[in-house]
Amino acid sequence: MNQNQAKRLLDRVLVLAKSGKSEAIASLRNTRGGNSRFAVNEITSSSEVETLSLSVTVKIGKRAATATTNQLDDRSIDDVVSRAQRMAKLSPENPESMPPLGKQKYIAVPRASDPATVNATPELRAKAAGAAIAAAKGAKVTIAGFYEHGTHVSALASTGGLHAFHAWTSVDLSCSARTPDGTGSGWAGATSNRVGDLDAAALAKTAVDKATQSAKPRRLEPGKYTVVLEPNAVAGLLDSFTGNLGARRADEGRSFFTKAGGGTKIGQKLFPDIITLRSDPADAGLASAPFDGEGFPRAPTKWLDKGTLTGLTYSRYWAQKQGKQPTGNPDGWILEGGTATREQLIKDVKRGVLITRFWYIRQLDPQTILLTGLTRDGTFLIENGAIAGPVNNFRFNESPVQMLARCDALTATVLTEGARVPALRTHEFNLASVSEAV
Structure with missing residues (x-):
């Protein structure tokens, strides 16, 4: 979802949510990516996942309530707004409640979204897992790990005039190795926003070396x-x-x-x-x-x-x-x-x-x-x-x-x-x- 699409969606939600003297905040979270697991020196699973969450907070004076949905069809949007409105009327007053923020200025985050990570594939994850498994087999130890990457969107809007949008990527790889006798264990991991920063073979070697060196x-x-x-x-x-x-x-x-x-x-x-x-x-x-x-x-x-x-x-x-x-x-x-x-x-x-x-x-x-x-x-x-x-x-x-x-x-x-x-x-x-x- 791009910035214009997110703005149109959130503006629509705010029109529905605002009633009389009420105020509203709408937030959207979207993650699309994949993950692969490996254990006992084999790839055990590979998944492509997309998650989405639309939250609506309605404020009536010092009363407020939030409702959330993971569906963006018209009926679901109407329902989530209605739920937030009904609950807000029944909520106790919060003396620390603050009004929604208005328009803000944000710093730039250069290169937050990495094209190679956006386009990462199951084949890329399999290659990384294969490199880790090869390092373990070469040292006659057992390795397990998790490789995950994602493309994320966070967007916010309020009846006070706030519009915020940020898109970024992330990648994480962790490896755990064990010696055959079970007495040695090693770990290595890395995080970044670019798949190119992660070296699966090098990380696996660190985990394997730790395992063999920590035995007995x-x-x-x-x-x-x-x-x-x-x-x-x-x-x-x-x-x-x-x-x-x-x-x-x-x-x-x-x-x-x-x-x-x-x-x-x-x-x-x-x-x-x-x-x-x-x-x-x-x-x-x-x-x-x-x-x-x-x-x-x-x-x-x-x-x-x-x-x-x-x-x-x-x-x-x-x-x-x-x-x-x-x-x-x-x-x-x-x-x-x-x-x-x-x-x-x-x-x-x-x-x-x-x-x-x-x-x-x-x-x-x-x-x-x-x-x-x-x-x-x-x-x-x-x-x-x-x-x-x-x-x-x-x-x-x-x-x-x-x-x-x-x-x-x-x-x-x-x-x-x-x-x-x-x-x-x-x-x-x-x-x-x-x-x-x-």
Whole structure:
């Protein structure tokens, strides 16, 4: 669906939805793409998928309701508007309700949509899966993986005059490998907005090498260690950090970013100079959008600048209440990297642990952003600046706040899990207990 088609559809919905003093917002989401799975060194499925969602929000004063459909015929459109109108009349008042946005200006996102990804075929996915399987068979290990690509459209319109449209592409490939004895496991993955950026054979080789190198691990006791976190592990923890940047929770005393005595920590030096965190919706590789779910414009923003907290996120309601400028809901996160190589991170560690990635991450304490989770797919002992061999997995209890505060070295960034992050070295990382899982 192109921009003109989306505008005509949403304008029609708004004409139906607006009645008397009511206001309305209509949003359209459309994804078309394909995916292929492989497991036990064979392709197991291949699918072409299209999803569509049309949502209508009707606001009557402080009352509002939303109805959604995945059909665009006349009857379905009439029905979804009618449902939203009926429910809005019955909804309780929301004292924090804000009026729909009017006309906005958005930054450009060059090359957000990649023609080769738009035209990706099952044959392309099969070739990638075949390359991964060949790498596994050559090393006599078993591999599984998932390759997915999509062409996406997001469009919004409101009775206040808002019209927003963004089209982009995305691609994701992940591989997990296991040794025949079941004791070794490896993983590798990559995301982008261009199929040409993904090298299935190289990713599979990384997963296979991790699996063979992690077989027959020795036991290492839990404790606090210097750790080298590879990019995917960093991204997993950073996601919880960015999700806690809300100004409201800080203002209300419910956040790590609450200042002692009241207010927020904006302006305080919290981390070393090497830590800079920003968001950039114009970075096409991050598959973000120039506006958030309300249609509020996103802009390139620094949230941490050389260790100093420079901003928190403000919703429209909270910004109005606090006399601040709203930020909208940011996306497209980048933790700026450094000049070290992975080998240099390891070389300066007398005794520590290299961690490939985490999984099953859960928050324990929002006040400190304390998280728990498990290491997996390649956990290795570092001794005297070199990898000394595989060790058991661990459950960690640690905060990304402390990960950043104790960080002393960063590599260049790579794109993983929809963010640009480096590998990093940090200290006193709490590997709280042994996990028997592979």
